[in-house]
Amino acid sequence: MELNRRQWLKTTALAGGFTLFNGLTGIQPLTAEERIKFNPRPFSTPVRLSSNENPYGPSERVRTAIKNAFDEGCRYPYSYSDQLAELLAQKHGVDPESIIITGGSTEGLKIAGITFTANGGEIIAAKPTFLAMMQYAEMWGAKINWVPVDEHMGYDLQEIEKRISSDTKMVFLCNPNNPTSTLLPAEQLTDFCASVSKRTVVFSDEAYYDYIEDPNYPSMIDLVKKGENVVVSKTFSKVYGMAGMRIGYLIAPPHLAQQIRRNIVAMSNVYAIEGAKEALLDDEFYRFSLKKNKEAKAIIYNTLDHLELPYIKSHTNFVFFKSGKNINELGSQMLDKGVSIGRAFPPFYDWCRISTGTIEETQFFAQNLIGLY
Numbered sequence: 001m002e003l004n005r006r007q008w009l010k011t012t013a014l015a016g017g018f019t020l021f022n023g024l025t026g027i028q029p030l031t032a033e034e035r036i037k038f039n040p041r042p043f044s045t046p047v048r049l050s051s052n053e054n055p056y057g058p059s060e061r062v063r064t065a066i067k068n069a070f071d072e073g074c075r076y077p078y079s080y081s082d083q084l085a086e087l088l089a090q091k092h093g094v095d096p097e098s099i100i101i102t103g104g105s106t107e108g109l110k111i112a113g114i115t116f117t118a119n120g121g122e123i124i125a126a127k128p129t130f131l132a133m134m135q136y137a138e139m140w141g142a143k144i145n146w147v148p149v150d151e152h153m154g155y156d157l158q159e160i161e162k163r164i165s166s167d168t169k170m171v172f173l174c175n176p177n178n179p180t181s182t183l184l185p186a187e188q189l190t191d192f193c194a195s196v197s198k199r200t201v202v203f204s205d206e207a208y209y210d211y212i213e214d215p216n217y218p219s220m221i222d223l224v225k226k227g228e229n230v231v232v233s234k235t236f237s238k239v240y241g242m243a244g245m246r247i248g249y250l251i252a253p254p255h256l257a258q259q260i261r262r263n264i265v266a267m268s269n270v271y272a273i274e275g276a277k278e279a280l281l282d283d284e285f286y287r288f289s290l291k292k293n294k295e296a297k298a299i300i301y302n303t304l305d306h307l308e309l310p311y312i313k314s315h316t317n318f319v320f321f322k323s324g325k326n327i328n329e330l331g332s333q334m335l336d337k338g339v340s341i342g343r344a345f346p347p348f349y350d351w352c353r354i355s356t357g358t359i360e361e362t363q364f365f366a367q368n369l370i371g372l373y
């Protein structure tokens, strides 16, 4: 019997198991030492590829730092967070006053949103994007001016600029964007932020910045340093593998940092802060995370290429692809097979966002996706 390529792939994948993908990408299994140092998630179903978590970490060094801080749990975290702010200020070349430590960057997004819309007004944001700031600000009375992404799923900066009015209190950029994984062209981004920050506050969510492969790609911290009306958010949840610990930070010029800081609610905690301090030094884990993310993306790309499903080139730890199936239907089919995938991102109901997992988890996703076509 002659098999077409799709049938072949299906049978080979199911019969040959994980080797098909290893053959395609040349990925090596983890050594015993790597397992200890980098702490991969144990395989169990449902495999959770729905929240863009790092499947590795906290690293051995971070875990040890947290254990060593165990007895400090009776202390309030303020002096500890001041120390972390010092380290982050050095890393980014800003004044410690410009760093605001938050309970995950989500707290930073929420308090920045309400700081600037407390007296009414609107936030301009792309659709779709990461919603934490906008949902929270809306609850407190802000209006959201949604600008659809363009035909390549990128930001429509021209349209955003056109919509700025006296009502606009903030422009929210998520770059790379979640869920589309797109990255703004560097020059466009800098020119846009430099000019728009003269008229309103620009917020640059850089949760996925570490995954950008261009070493010269700019961070909007450059504009913070010049005292422009720009706020940047960063997180320890992604490349550092600490999503459960809730620690992130904002970087803002002192005149904005002062205002935002007043609205802090959660802040972070001693263990997360001590872990974060160590994470900044653990270069080996950082590089490992990036390498494994690339490998997992290669498996996802290969799978989508074989299935002839279109996808966006990802600058993050997830891939947004056109499944051609309603996302809710695909979601329950995949869950039946033991894989939890991303939710719906209106208006892209026949697209799917899949986070990178460990190699084993990603292969499991790939096999099961193939099984559906």
Ligand SMILES: Cc1ncc(COP(=O)(O)O)c(C=O)c1O
Residues within 6 Å of the ligand: 051, 052, 103, 104, 105, 106, 107, 130, 174, 177, 178, 205, 207, 208, 234, 235, 236, 237, 243, 247, 248
């Ligand atoms: C773009 C973006 N910003 C911020 C966050 C929130 O991260 P954190 O864990 O720091 O609150 C996420 C989480 O997925 C995200 O995708």
